[in-house]
Amino acid sequence: MIKFNLNGKDVSVDADPLKSLVRVIREDLGMTGTKIGCAEGECGACTVLFEGKPVTSCTMNLIHAEGKEIKTVEWVAKSKLGEIIKTAFYEENAVQCGFCFPGFMVSTYYYISNGGTDDKESIKKAMSGNVCRCTGYEKIISAIQRACKDAGRGVK
């Protein structure tokens, strides 16, 4: 039994400690917002906040979570900043198929809540671990710039 905190709640999981963390989150804990894309740390669809920092949960194991705090896109989406990010992506038409979106949402949340600005180059660098294959990065970057401005103005 491995215990950790997921989205503010203490959970315990009875699974192989080597099981991929993203699969534990999806299959054992039923949080399917976090996606599995490449499963080798390249695409960022599986991004979660681990002790407050964004990581690829597909390159981690259940054992890494023991005693730690993890927040998934489900938690981010319910936060005030999460609402701002969702609205900005919607307004800028930055979500086409939607598969990469949960990862972008978590990385954007981390970026803005750690003082990120609407500077395009800084956004590109912060998002370099998240890959989109259909919407296109211009719209995603515009959405993040919009979210930065809206968050600064306290827009909900």
Place this chain on the structure above:
Amino acid sequence: MSNSLVRVASLSDLFEKSGACQGSYYYLAGGTDLNVQINKQMIKDSTLFFIGNLSELKGIEVKNDELLIGAGASFGQIIDSKLVKANACLLSDALVNFASPLLQNTATIGGNIANGSPTADATPILLALDAQVEMVSAKGSRRVKLCDYFTGYKKSVLAKGEVIKALVIPIEKDKSSFYKKVSSRKSLTIAKVSLAAVYSKSGGKFDSLRIAVGSLNEYARRLPKVEKVLLSGGSDSEMKAALQKEITPITDLRSDADYRFDVTYNLIKALGE
């Protein structure tokens, strides 16, 4: 049989348990390399000792004019470290484009060296900084210069039962540095060529120089012959001849041998100018 995980409470606990372990075993830290190998079944029927939480492997400190970076330090911690910035800024500056911010938060510097890939980003940088590898086992600890650490493709002097404890960088004042990773994109990419150098110059002439390259041989290495030519003020053609003796670039899916050679030659020329 599949892989099994064993928790350890300390390094001495690790040595006891790994000493009693039958069959093949690995040390699992950040997991960014190992999990890919596990998923592809390149690692199977093995024991994985989880060392990701060992405080003995964490921490970055300065002691006796040396910067000690715990093997378990993540790239994110190294990039953000004020001690690294103040004493070996080449390392923190050069690693900014390592993989992606997501992987930087979990991948460890010890794992990057232990995995032993010829394209590992940290290796040429640490070689240029004249780093040593501190290894520890049940029998005690020892240090080996990183330039003597690798012995072949993914092979090293790290013995069974030994673990990398820290990377040790001598603190040098008044040195300049140079780093270039040539790859298809800026982030999340594997180097076609990477070159790091630490030097001092006066009147356009090198007083001291260390150059190291990655992705050009079966393991990353220093270029002592090229260094000698540049230190003695030799010509470009002498440098080229020395370089031909020291690197053996290959053609693979990422690049071809001629391109790799030409880029390396041009980078060294740029360094000399």
